[in-house]
Each structure stands twice: as structure tokens, then as C-alpha cells.
Amino acid sequence: MTSFSSFRILLLLLLLCLPACRQQHQQEPLPPLLEVGQRHLSLEQFERELQLNYPDISGLPAAKQLQVKEQMLRQLTERELILGEAARLDVQLSPDELDTALAEIRGSYSVAEFDSMLRQAGKTPEAWVAGLKLQLLTAKVSDAVLTPQITVSDTELEEYYREHKEDFRHPTEILARQMLFPTREEALGVQQQVKDGGDFAALAQKYSHSPDSEKGGDLGRFARGQLPAEFDRVLFTLPVRQISEPVESPYGFHLFLVEKRYKAGLRSFSEVKEEIAVKLKQERMEEAFQVWLEQLREATTTVVRRELLTQSTIQSIGD
Numbered sequence: 001m002t003s004f005s006s007f008r009i010l011l012l013l014l015l016l017c018l019p020a021c022r023q024q025h026q027q028e029p030l031p032p033l034l035e036v037g038q039r040h041l042s043l044e045q046f047e048r049e050l051q052l053n054y055p056d057i058s059g060l061p062a063a064k065q066l067q068v069k070e071q072m073l074r075q076l077t078e079r080e081l082i083l084g085e086a087a088r089l090d091v092q093l094s095p096d097e098l099d100t101a102l103a104e105i106r107g108s109y110s111v112a113e114f115d116s117m118l119r120q121a122g123k124t125p126e127a128w129v130a131g132l133k134l135q136l137l138t139a140k141v142s143d144a145v146l147t148p149q150i151t152v153s154d155t156e157l158e159e160y161y162r163e164h165k166e167d168f169r170h171p172t173e174i175l176a177r178q179m180l181f182p183t184r185e186e187a188l189g190v191q192q193q194v195k196d197g198g199d200f201a202a203l204a205q206k207y208s209h210s211p212d213s214e215k216g217g218d219l220g221r222f223a224r225g226q227l228p229a230e231f232d233r234v235l236f237t238l239p240v241r242q243i244s245e246p247v248e249s250p251y252g253f254h255l256f257l258v259e260k261r262y263k264a265g266l267r268s269f270s271e272v273k274e275e276i277a278v279k280l281k282q283e284r285m286e287e288a289f290q291v292w293l294e295q296l297r298e299a300t301t302t303v304v305r306r307e308l309l310t311q312s313t314i315q316s317i318g319d
Contacts, residue, residue, distance in 0.1 A: 034073065035303040036080035043308050049076060052127035069309050079134055081296050086141050093137045101136055108211035146288045152280045160276050161269045168267040171224065175260040176235055177201060177217040180210035180252050187246040187253040194243045200257045209252065
């Protein structure tokens with residue numbers, strides 16, 4: 001009797017243990033999908049990245065879906081290499097740096113308007129911001145590692161100028177400012193203030209409805225054909241330092257002022273020297289970055305468990 005009771009108790013304990021053991025087996029974590037040095041990326045993290053960057057791949061054939069996942073893996077491997085180096089070098093991107101970049105790119109668009117444009121282009125705002133952050137951080141890492149190696153001599157600058165002189169020929173150009181008003185009456189009122197001695201830039205900052213009002217209506221230096229034809233007709237016949245009559249457009253009524261006129265001709269070496277230096281340094285930086293990244297890839301132990309990709313079931317956001 002005692003032996004039978006002991007057997008029943010043992011059987012009961014075994015039965016109670018089975019679900020728990022099965023659950024424990026089911027919850028056993030998967031190994032990382034991607035290991036780049038000391039950095040790991042799980043299958044779940046990969047699926048989140050896939051959702052953000054490719055919101056809907058459900059309509060693609062299985063082979064194409066796998067191709068998209070492989071592409072995502074390559075992008076993430078490169079990202080983890082750069083993030084690893086940023087951590088090693090203690091290079092960080094501050095919130096202010098990101099906010100400044102966001103503001104410059106969005107320009108006069110509101111956050112909602114800009115996000116809507118991104119979605120129309122098939123991008124999620126979250127993925128776009130993440131991409132911008134990586135781009136800015138990559139630039140900082142590149143500057144920290146490569147800038148000391150990049151030099152351009154005056155001899156090289158002069159040689160480039162001699163070989164590319166035709167690139168520095170320019171047509172007649174002007175330096176101009178504008179103001180924008182919803183009505184002709186408002187435009188005429190501010191026009192009179194300028195004629196009475198008011199400063200065009202200061203009045204633009206105060207009264208203009210144009211996005212460039214913060215810069216005093218500065219349109220920069222440009223040639224004929226870069227602005228609408230109705231603007232060119234006024235700007236390229238307007239005497240220097242004389243305010244225009246109101247010019248109507250779909251946006252309202254514009255006032256223009258030409259600050260300087262540049263005759264067509266060849267820009268001198270002194271004018272373009274810095275421009276050439278920036279161009280050559282940028283080209284050399286890009287070449288050096290690709291070499292550096294390849295060397296970093298070769299020096300870093302990377303493990304990709306591609307067999308886990310078949311367990312990735314993400315199809316589209318919201319499914």
C-alpha cells in the first residue's frame with residue numbers, strides 16, 4: 001500500500017513537472033542573430049528594424065523577402081561596426097546636434113508636414129530619424145579618425161583650378177533679397193518705409209511672410225533661370241540698391257532688392273580656392289572612409305546566424 005501511494009505521488013509530481021519543463025524549453029532564448037565584436041543583435045531587434053525600414057514586404061515572393069532581409073543584415077552589420085567604434089572612441093551625438101540637423105533639413109515645414117512627406121515616400125519618421133542620427137554619428141567618427149590624415153596642398157589646389165577652369169566660368173549673377181506679403185497694400189506700405197531710408201533686411205525680418213525672413217530675406221547669389229521667370233524679369237533689370245514694385249505670384253506679393261551684380265566671366269583662383277579645398281577633402285575623406293570601414297570589417301569578428309532568418313515572420317506594420 002505504501003509503495004503504491006509513493007508511486008502515485010511520484011507520477012503526480014512528474015505530470016505537474018511536464019508543462020513547466022515544456023514551457024521552460026519553449027522559452028529558451030535564441031542565440032543572437034548578429035554578433036559584431038562585442039555587440040549583439042537579436043532576431044526580435046532585427047524584426048523591429050525590418051518593420052521600420054521596410055514597412056510592408058508581405059506582397060513580395062519568399063525569395064525576394066529573403067533578399068531584403070539579407071540587405072538589412074548588411075546595413076545593420078555596418079551600423080554595428082560604426083557604433084562599436086563610436087563607443088570605443090567615446091564619440092557621441094548630443095541632442096542639440098540632432099535637433100539642429102533636424103531643423104535645417106525640415107526648413108519651414110512643420111513636423112507633421114515633414115512626417116507626412118516621409119510616409120508618402122514610403123519611409124517611417126522613426127527610421128528616417130534613426131538614419132539621420134547614424135549619418136551624423138558616422139561623420140563625427142570619420143572626423144575623429146580620418147581628418148588628421150586628410151591634407152590638400154596649395155600646389156594641388158592650383159593644379160585642380162588649372163585643369164577645371166571651365167567649371168568656374170559663370171554667367172551674369174546677382175545677390176538679392178526679398179520680402180513676401182499677403183496683400184499688395186502691405187507690400188506698398190513696407191516699400192515706402194524702404195524708400196524713406198529703412199533697412200531692407202531689418203524690415204524683412206520684421207514684416208516678411210517668407211521663410212527666409214529670419215535671414216533678412218537673403219536669396220543668395222544666383223544666375224538667370226534659377227528663380228521663376230516673372231522674378232527674373234524684375235531682378236535682372238532692377239538697378240542695384242533700388243527696391244522693386246510689388247511682384248505678384250501664387251504665394252502673394254514680393255518686394256525685391258538687388259544688392260550686387262556680378263558680370264559674366266571666370267572666377268579667380270582666390271575666389272574658389274576654399275571651395276576647391278572643401279571638394280578635394282570631401283572626396284579624399286569618402287575614399288579613406290571606405291578603406292577604413294573595410295579594414296574595420298576585416299579586423300572585427302562577425303557572426304551571422306542566417307538560419308534564424310527563416311523564423312522571422314514580420315510582414316508589415318500592424319499585422
